[in-house]
Amino acid sequence: MNAAAFLRRLAGRPWLWAYVAAIAVWIVTILFTGGRGAGEVLTAAFTFATFSVIVGIGQMYVVTLGPGNVDLSIPATITLAGAVATKVMDTQDGMILAGLAVALACGVGVGIVNYALIWLLRIPPIIATLSSSFLIQSTAIAYGRGIRIKPPPMLADFTTAQVFGMPVLAICIIALAAVMELVLRRTLYGRWVTAIGQNIRAARLAGIDVGRTRFAAYVMSAVFAGLCGYLLSGFSGGSSLSMGEEYLLTSIALVVIGGSSVAGGNSNVPGLWGAALFLFLVVTMLNTYGFGAGTRYLATGLIIIAVIVAASARRPAR
Amino acid sequence: MNGASLARNLRMLLPAISLVVLLVAIYALQPRAISYVGFNLMLNLAIPIALATIAQMCVITVNDLDLSIGTYVGFVACVGATMLTGGVAALPFVKDLQASGALPAVLPWIMQTPLAGVLVLAFGIVIYAALGALIHWRNLPSIVVTLGMSFVWLGLSVLILPVPGGQAPAWIRQMMTLKPAFIPFPIIAAIVIAVIAHVLLMRTSYGAVLRGAGGNPRAIERAGWSLLRVKAAMFALAGFFGMLAGLSLVGLTTSGDANIALRYTLLSIAGVILGGGEFVGGRISPVGAVMGAATLTLAGSMLSFMRISPDWQIGAQGAILIVVLAARTLIDRAERSR
């Protein structure tokens, strides 16, 4: 195989880079410890990456719809779903499924509100999801204030369970990611989303129902945020008012670093996992080498900017 | 007056109408709030928010969005509470080094001069200008670039000031607590901010070019202007107003904190939109943006007068945003159907 063809193959799989970077960072980390704790680092990485991948999938579907499409209401939805679910379950194991249903219903509701604002007020999705996030956040704060309710023990056990050092939850979400990749590549819906992101006018003229497809993507993003809130409240011993905060920036960062195009129309799910592991491992590496929180933030920011600049070189000028 | 300009005037009046409605409601609930002291208390925090809103507006003018303004304001506040007061010597890690004996107890003057703070703040504005140039040059999505920058500013803030603390320079504190006769300081400040931003963007001849670049970039390019320079100028202006926001904020709080202004990012976007600005097309209103910022600030006071839990403060801000956007859509529809 000649070099040019090899490079082209690589460019066709931009998500590989996220894994390459993740592995490199992991090696640098365990070099410092002399190999000790290599497994534990990976376990922790999978544990924490899981939650960001869940919301990353939803965000990715929204971003795929094309320029200007982004869901800023993810953190608020996580918080609301977590708060409502823990309250409904009220520490009882028997209510676990009811709690899940309620969390997902929160997501459906938020998604409908988001798209209604986009559609009725004809405002850019950023503003629509921004203003709805204000309302959702307030609702969550007002609803969730007061005593901290513990999650049902079975849910807590499930979210922290491990099989041979691999978190069970991570395995489930890897399966979910695989399904969502299949949806993106091999179903009508996935093709429609991708087509709209490349050229919304052409998509309409090719007979695609643009409105319904976008609606579904926004609902999906909110539902995944609800799922994330539900699992997170089980994992971290109850819901908290700031539990969603970091997931806005993380969800967008995963999409970018995972090699999906921010301009839409070209996305992939595997990259989300690579990016999530990479981001967590960078934090671990910096911690291991004794750097503080400031350096960690700085590194994360510079990585995002570097990736987007590098991606702009790959994208053909239009 | 034709229909289009009637609709535009109505749209332009919306920020003023929402502000007046809010003030009337506050007066009805708590007449004493409409007083010198009352305004001082209610609108104090409107000054940094208004400045941040103007900064965001500069970026929105050229059809971009700044998701880093909140952490940038926090960064400026941290610099203001340390290096602008006591130079490099005021940084916590330098003090640690002194305590451990790595640095002498008495530092040379060059490390104590506030000039270091001035240089760092100027550096911030240069970074902003460079970002604008980079976004134009590589045709990057501003959302992602500024998202990355928000981490960068936060990281720098934490490096400068790992735990909340420091002290704002005395002159800023004094300025923010001025008690002029008759008119409360926040109102004067808001008017000054609005006038300066208005003159800069709406009245100067280059301001017309800057706004034109948001309305029809190709026409600006065809007329022989450099879009790269326009973008850099607008981002530099955003950096400048963001810096003022951070300094005024640290003057009010007297100490710095990296997380002090995280919510400003969303507030500033909301303020621009409330103030009648449009997301694309370079249609902006500096005066409206300042009013929008004041409206968002007053919404909080309003809730407390209604004895509603402050939990609902951001909810009220969101609701106001949605109501105003809905009103705008209705005006546009009514105009189009005629």
Place this chain on the structure above:
Amino acid sequence: MPVGEPIIRLEEVRKSFGAVRALQGVDLACHEGECIGLVGHNGAGKSTLMNLLAGVFGAEGRMSIDGIEPAGPYTIATAKANGIRCVFQELSLCPNLTVAENARVMHRALSGFGWRRRAGRLIVEKLDQVFPDHGIDAGDIVGDLPIARRQMVEIARAFTVTDAPARLVILDEPTSSLDAHLASQLLAYVRRFVAEGGCVVLISHLLGEILAAADRVIVMKDGRVVAERPAAEFTRTSLVAAMGSVAHEEAKSRDVSAARREGSPRIRARARSGGNELIAHRGEIVGLAGLGGQGQSEMLIRIFDAARRHAQGITVEGGSALVAGDRQTDGVFPLWSIAENITITSLKRLRSGILIDREKTDAMAEDWRARIGIRTPDVHNPILSLSGGNQQKALFARALGSTAETVLMDDPMRGVDIGTKQEVYGMIRSEAERGRTFLWYTTEMDELKHCDHVYVFRDHRIVADLSRGELTEERVLHASFEDVA
């Protein structure tokens, strides 16, 4: 004809965009004190020529200004400094700025204290000169003005003078949004400007305007100048004749005797602004003719939508598919492969269970690659690896491969080479014989000859209704340019 060095002279200028040769050796000289009328059908090369003069892009060939060849590349700045101005067809005003501010954007000299007043006075005075009683205020926001006034501002702005002179002003369809009164004011001003030693190049499809205002008329066709004479030597009829094709080649005639126009029509549609009704039957190829942008594309898109949900004034039986002419904005999904681009409309049929079956999509793409002759070694190559003509074939394959009974074609042969065209014409004919209906918007006369029936559009309505027997180039041109009534 004026003597002396021309303001600008082009010799043997050529310009290509990909496979399309927009200019194939054009000579042009613009002298002081003359108005040049430039006419030609769509795609004749007028706009390309104008962009060239404005310095938007360069071209092969020689160019001299005042008899001197410019030392460096000829750019927008060179054009500006030499007093060459353009009024582009798409508005180049900033809609968010006021009239005065838009004047400022063009003139660097308008700065410093009091610039608003000076800019306002400059533009309003010019408006007063060109369009007396214009009713435009310097403080009006351009976006709020009706389209006619926006065009007036744009025209007046091109004639304003600060530091650089205005010597040659090129007006591209300047009256497209102006009523007859305003248009006559403009033409009168053009004459005055020319009398004072300026030069104007006037591009218009209103031949009356050209004959009234121009000293000299240049007729372009297919990127060449085909006629150049003093305006007095032209009549409307001779001008139309000059624009038409010189040699009338007969299109391969279809079987006219085949049963046409019987039974209930598959499509009935009327433009929003009224006019004749468009009717299309099963197995018919119906042409939508006229100049570009006269409402043909809008009509096609309304019919396309009407096939999906109820629309007023339009009835469509069966499904419809559309072949875009503006490939980049309306047709191609640039990140996808050829196969993905072909199959997107037919995916419902190409599934096993709920998953898209790659074997079925590949089979369809492969089938159409062979049938329509897309030149590529592999249908999995990116769509952008194809030439423009082959991309267009992929779009045809997308529409023809669908189950739609009606295929709408939105000037699909733009920039397609002649070989490809012939192949696609054959394809369309055989598909029509199998019962498909084609609605074909085209600006090319030769393509109309493949149609069973032709509707001519002007000002967003159907103004002429020509059956196959009645179709002549002259009739179409006459209906396109002037009232037939």
